[in-house]
Structures are given as structure tokens and as C-alpha cells.
Amino acid sequence: MSVFIDLHMHSRFSRACSGDINLQNLESHARMKGIDVLATGDITHPTWVKELKSLDERDGLLVSKTGFHFFLSGEVSNIYQQDGQSRRVHNLVLVRNFEILDAMNSELEKYGKLSSDGRPILKMSSSQLIEALKNIDRTIEVIPAHIWTPWFSVFGSKSGFDSIKDCFQDMAKHIFALENGLSADPQICSLISGLDKYSIVSFSDSHSHWPLRIGREATNIESDFSFEGIVGAMKGKNINNTVEFYPQEGKYHYDGHRNCRFSSHPSKTPKDGKCPRCGGALTLGVLNRILELADRETPVTTQRALHAIPLQEIISFAFNSGPHGKAVWEEYEKAIHAFGSEFNVLFNAGEEELKDVLEKRVHKALMSVRNGDVSITPGYDGEYGKLSVGGQVRR
Ligand SMILES: [Zn+2]
Ligand SMILES: [Zn+2]
Structure with missing residues (x-):
């Protein structure tokens, strides 16, 4: 099973x-x-x-x-x-x-x-x-x-x-x-x-x-x-x-220096590994290491990945509030009660059934995520990437 x-x-x-x-x-x-x-x-x-x-x-x-x-x-x-x-x-x-x-x-x-x-x-x-x-x-x-x-x-x-x-x-x-x-x-x-x-x-x-x-x-x-x-x-x-x-959402995807708010794609990272703003050492991120060790141009794996954003995050985007608030949790519980689990809500439940249960703005945000209408400013040097869902950034 x-x-x-x-x-x-x-x-x-x-x-x-x-x-x-x-x-x-x-x-x-x-x-x-x-x-x-x-x-x-x-x-x-x-x-x-x-x-x-x-x-x-x-x-x-x-x-x-x-x-x-x-x-x-x-x-x-x-x-x-x-x-x-x-x-x-x-x-x-x-x-x-x-x-x-x-x-x-x-x-x-x-x-x-x-x-x-x-x-x-x-x-x-x-x-x-x-x-x-x-x-x-x-x-x-x-x-x-x-x-x-x-x-x-x-x-x-x-x-x-x-x-x-x-x-x-x-x-x-x-x-x-x-x-x-x-x-x-x-x-x-x-x-x-x-x-x-x-x-x-x-x-x-x-x-x-x-x-x-x-x-x-x-x-x-x-x-x-x-x-x-x-x-x-x-x-x-x-x-x-x-x-x-x-x-890109992870804390170390790009290279950078957090104190100076400097980040870069590995291809743009200064060759001396120094922060252009303060001269200190940059933290070289995950993408940098992967590209350094890579011997292929394009991915070949057949293993499937389901890229997901936690439902509490999605709701909090729709509500334009933090993910820990009471209203977010109530909407979350309602969804879980109806569909059994968060993974069911994220991956399995039908669009129409979801419409019956979720608040309209939450439904819209979830569909944006399912359709990949998500953009991310990559994370670096311990700073999580910044998400936007359906063109919306959270306050
Ligand atoms: Zn660890
Ligand atoms: Zn710096």
C-alpha cells in the first residue's frame, strides 16, 4: 500500500x-x-x-x-x-x-x-x-x-x-x-x-x-x-x-550574505567568494554546490516530486495574515474535517468539492498553487525564500 x-x-x-x-x-x-x-x-x-x-x-x-x-x-x-x-x-x-x-x-x-x-x-x-x-x-x-x-x-x-x-x-x-x-x-x-x-x-x-x-x-x-x-x-x-x-523557498538555495541582504544566482556570484558589499565571506548555497558537482545539463530522474506549500500557509495568503492565527486554524480544521487530511486537500480533492467547503479566497489561492501560479524570491544564507501565490504577497 x-x-x-x-x-x-x-x-x-x-x-x-x-x-x-x-x-x-x-x-x-x-x-x-x-x-x-x-x-x-x-x-x-x-x-x-x-x-x-x-x-x-x-x-x-x-x-x-x-x-x-x-x-x-x-x-x-x-x-x-x-x-x-x-x-x-x-x-x-x-x-x-x-x-x-x-x-x-x-x-x-x-x-x-x-x-x-x-x-x-x-x-x-x-x-x-x-x-x-x-x-x-x-x-x-x-x-x-x-x-x-x-x-x-x-x-x-x-x-x-x-x-x-x-x-x-x-x-x-x-x-x-x-x-x-x-x-x-x-x-x-x-x-x-x-x-x-x-x-x-x-x-x-x-x-x-x-x-x-x-x-x-x-x-x-x-x-x-x-x-x-x-x-x-x-x-x-x-x-x-x-x-x-x-x-527556491529553502533557506540556502542561492549564495549570499544575510547581514548585507546580498544574494545571487551561482552564475553571478563573485569568483572570490566575497560579499561585494562588506568583503566578508559569502555563504555558498545549495544550487552552487549542485552545479559545481553536476555532470549533466538537465535532470533525468523519473522519481516524481509533488511541490507543495503547507495548507496553513495557503490559507494565510488568502487571509493576508500570519499562518498561526485563529481564523487560519479554523479554516484549516474545517478543510481537514471534510477531506480527511491535508495531503488530500492539497493533492486529491476535486475542485468542485473543495469549492463547497473552503472559503472562496482560500479556494482561489489553493487553485493557484495547484496550477503552479507561484513565484519565489530564492532563499539564501539562512533566509527563507519569499513566496507569492497567485500574484499576491503576504503582508
Ligand atoms: Zn540537521
Ligand atoms: Zn556582506
């Missing part, structure tokens, strides 16, 4: 995360979104793990009392020296049960303080990480996280590598999927033939429990509700499609 998964999440124990992230909130909002299997996030954090143990284990997943499926996955930050350079790479770790998880955490404790952050810093290389995990249990899997972000990723301009092999060395054979991150999509990733053999997946990396963030990127696979099924689908490239941000 077709299943929407979001395997990159954070709990309230990660830095800069909402204090209200608990299992009840995650489940109810993931259901509203249309996510079938949600990452627990932060599986290395002792207090969060204690809380997760209230869930039942079944077929390598966790199940709530009301039958919702969670997936034991968390992010770690590998910080180390390799080839004379300092490296910072974020990796997602996937685990099938608490017994293996407990064994893993007692090992990882040797490399960093697991209780200090839901996404702990580990003083070990990415290849050492995989080696250590495979020694504990061969079913533990690693997916490199948001592979293009400048500061903390396998290909990042600041501290990354030029290939999966350079980063993971003889452990590279265990890599089967790559998380493309908000500023990229499977299409642009396919400009690089070296990535052809990997499943390109998308997850939210959400720091909040609201449906505005959970599942903002997600992956639709053919699988049953089991660890093996889900991992197997990614290993077999059995991906139906991914839900994607418009890459």
Missing part, C-alpha cells in the same frame, strides 16, 4: 524546538497532515526515550494506543577532522527496537553527551559512526541528512565532501538513500550521475509539532507498516513520489 513517511523529526529535547512537542500532539497533527509513519526524533536522548517506551513495539515500529505508527529515528551531528579539514555532517539513524537502541546509546555515549541535546554532537567520523552501529546490529541504518546545506552536511560548501565515498569511505556501501533537504528536490539532485543509485528522500526536519511543519516535506513509498518494509522500499528505490518545498 502507499504510505506517507516523515522520518526526520525533533522532540522538545532538541535545541530551538517547541516545548509542546509530545507524542499526543505529534500523533494528532501527523494524522491531520496525512503522514502515516512519523519519526519519533531524538532517539539518543535519555528522557525522550523513556517517554517513547510508553508505546508498543510492533514489526520494528512503535504503535500508540490509538494505532498510530512511529518510527525510531533521530539525527546526530558528526564533528571531526578528515583530510586536514574540520567536518560537520548530520546523519539520520534508523533503529528497529528498544533493545538495539539501548545498546546503541551505550556505545554512542563514548563519543558525546547524549543528554545535552536531542541532536547530540558525536566526536567520530561518519564512517566510524556506521562501523560502530553495524557492529551493534546490522539492521541499524544511516541516511545522510539534508545533504546540501552549507554548514552541516555531506556535500555542504563549508565542511562537506565532493562524494559519498569521500565522506563514508569503506562504509559507503551501506548508504542507500539521501535526504535532499528543503532547498533541493530529486530533479536537481539528478544533475549528478554519481547519485543515481540512491533513493532521494524528503523529510520535514520539523522543530515543531504543528502541521505547518510536520510533513512539510515527506516521502510516499510502497510498504506495509514495518521497519523492514519501509527500509526495504528505500533500498529498492520503491518511491512513489516525494512532497517537496519549492527548492
